[in-house]
Amino acid sequence: MAPASTPTVQDRVALAEIELCGELMIAASAADGERLSPDRIDEVLNVHVTAADGE
Numbered sequence: 001m002a003p004a005s006t007p008t009v010q011d012r013v014a015l016a017e018i019e020l021c022g023e024l025m026i027a028a029s030a031a032d033g034e035r036l037s038p039d040r041i042d043e044v045l046n047v048h049v050t051a052a053d054g055e
Contacts, residue, residue: 020045 027044028036042049 023044024036024041027040031040036044041047
């Protein structure tokens with residue numbers, strides 16, 4: 001028999017990754033082409049490349 005109440009474990013990193021995957025799926029479903037461009041992926045994930053990043 002299972003315990004009456006089981007503790008809920010929240011992994012903030014896992015939850016953030018799931019949210020980002022969801023955002024990518026939404027963007028992919030709305031995209032005109034077959035794939036999202038690297039620039040569009042960066043936009044969806046809110047990635048900002050700076051000169052210090054090597055580009």
